[in-house]
Amino acid sequence: MKAQPASVPSPHQSVWAATVERPMFSPLQENVRTDVCVIGAGIAGLTTAYELIQAGKNVVVLDDGPLAGGMTELTTAHLTCAIDDRYCAIERWHGQEGARLTAQSHSAAIDRIEEIAKNEAIDCDFQRVDGYLFLPSRLDDDMLRQEMEAAHRAGLTDVVRVDRAPFESFESGPALRFPRQGQFHPLKYLLGVTGAIMRDGGRIYCNTHADTIQGGDAAKVTAGDFAVHCDAIVVATNTPINDLLVIHTKQSGYMTYVIGAKIPPGHVERALYWDTENPYHYVRVQTVRKNGEEYELLIVGGEDHKSGQAEDTGERHQRLETWARARFTAMGKIEFTWPEMCGRQRTGWRSSGATPWIKTMCLS
Ligand SMILES: Cc1cc2nc3c(=O)[nH]c(=O)nc-3n(C[C@H](O)[C@H](O)[C@H](O)COP(=O)(O)OP(=O)(O)OC[C@H]3O[C@@H](n4cnc5c(N)ncnc54)[C@H](O)[C@@H]3O)c2cc1C
Known part of the structure; x- marks a missing residue:
């Protein structure tokens, strides 16, 4: 090697x-x-x-x-049990037991990554952080209530509604806080x-x-x-x-886009953030050490679409930047944008209909 x-x-x-x-x-x-x-x-x-x-x-x-x-x-390496498709939907598709299994397996996957990193002394920036699901507008507050109740029924009884996500630079409105999520350098x-x-x-x-x-x-x-x-x-x-039939006929490939921009230390509290827009935005912070320099990077993802249905990668990165600059006012230079559209296209896969996302790091 x-x-x-x-x-x-x-x-x-x-x-x-x-x-x-x-x-x-x-x-x-x-x-x-x-x-x-x-x-x-x-x-x-x-x-x-x-x-x-x-x-x-x-x-x-x-x-x-x-x-x-x-x-x-x-990946953007959010280690989370707050499923993209929401517990309300998982429960509707797979019943309460299915939702409980989903919550348990995703929580266990985070625990296992933490355990392996500790047992093998892997320096991978693993950190426990809270996750916040917030609304693009306050109008859907009932959606947060329903999701919190579904999360509780799935066994995530420590999920709570808070008046706002801990952003300094903008008022997010009400949010659900999922404690003990994780992030790392994958x-x-x-x-x-x-x-x-x-x-x-x-x-x-x-x-x-x-x-x-x-x-x-x-x-x-x-x-x-x-x-x-x-x-x-x-x-x-x-x-x-x-198996090119059973699973493939239930899946759709999705493209998703990411930007990474410098921010001053402390400008965004370390946590995982997701809004409920369609497509949704996902946000986290990573310390970058490169060429003797160390800085905080704000990682913002979103702009998902079904693979093959758009080729405007640059515009999508631009829209992510506009969305982020409107909210994170001290955001500096864009250091990273990924993925690219050309060459071997790499997509996230998610299932259609009544089966859960496959775009997940849950390994159990
Ligand atoms: C931009 C983006 C952000 C994401 N953010 C998150 C996130 O925050 N949290 C989260 O949980 N998930 C996230 N995901 C999804 C997550 O990255 C994936 O679910 C996860 O990385 C999939 O890992 P995998 O090992 O299953 O697949 P892969 O990493 O794709 O590994 C599969 C491997 O199989 C190899 N392979 C394929 N065919 C063959 C063959 N015939 N012979 C030999 N080798 C083969 C490929 O080369 C590849 O290396 C994100 C995805 C993207 C694109």
């Missing part, structure tokens, strides 16, 4: 990609045997590999790009997880495209001229590559 220096930032590189040196792994160049083959080295695949190795399994990870070079490097975290996987005998092959997947007694994954023979296969490719 060789270190790949953090390159000169491309205009559309995420803050995460611009601030780590990512290890490079060779492609698969021989037939290998293992207990479990994990396809995909994003947060889902690397976490699965880590957990399996902790459980005593031999693991091989394949990815057709670089380590964590899929959607994971584009690539620093995954480099730590990767180090633990390698330390404990895992094998990772990058630039290795899984061509075929065969389950059963003679399970194997083929990649070019070589194969991984195994007892079990985990497909962690974000949207499945082995």
Whole structure:
């Protein structure tokens, strides 16, 4: 494994990609045997590999790009149990038990990331913060009440209504506060997880495209001229590559856009923020350390649309900037905008109809 220096930032590189040196792994160049083959080295695949190795399994990870070079490097890394689709909707679609499971699994995923970061001493800026769901206008206050009640029924009894989110520079109006959410630097975290996987005998092959997947007694994954023979296969490719019907027909790919701008320290209190506009905005703060400089970055996302239905990336970044400058008055220079629209299009996937978002970091 060789270190790949953090390159000169491309205009559309995420803050995460611009601030780590990512290890490079060779492609698969021989037939290998293992207990479990994990396809995909994003947060889902690397976490699965880590957990399996902790459980005593031999693991091989394949990815057709670089380590964590899929959607994971584009995330804004809000670690939250405040589901984008809202507990009211989850309850309607999946009943109270489904909503409880959703709340429990998302909370457990945050706890597990915190635990792994602590156990493996991973310096990944993990921090517990509150999350605030606020309204674009005060007119929908009833929506907050209904969502709070649904969150309580789902077991999140510490969600409370507050008169405003803790913004100094603008009055948000009423909000729901979700305590003990989390935020981190996802690539620093995954480099730590990767180090633990390698330390404990895992094998990772990058630039290795899984061509075929065969389950059963003679399970194997083929990649070019070589194969991984195994007892079990985990497909962690974000949207499945082995089943092109059942899940794909329930999903839609969405594009979402992000800007990162310098702010003076303390201008925005550290927390996760989401409004209820359609499409909604999502906001958080990250300390950036780069080229000997340290500053606070305000990360603002939104402007989602179904993939293929718009190509006005620049205008969408511009609209995010306008939205943010109207509210965060001390916001300075834009340092990052991502993702870009050209090349291999990377989207968030969400399901349509009565199934929950897949655009989530919940790993359970
Ligand atoms: C701008 C943006 C902001 C977001 N913000 C948040 C947020 O704040 N909180 C949150 O929870 N979620 C957020 N998300 C969603 C979150 O980033 C994703 O849900 C998560 O990163 C998905 O991880 P993954 O491991 O499932 O997929 P990926 O990171 O996409 O990993 C899948 C991997 O599989 C590999 N692969 C695919 N096909 C093959 C093949 N045939 N052979 C070999 N390898 C293959 C890919 O190269 C890729 O590396 C955001 C997403 C975006 C785009």
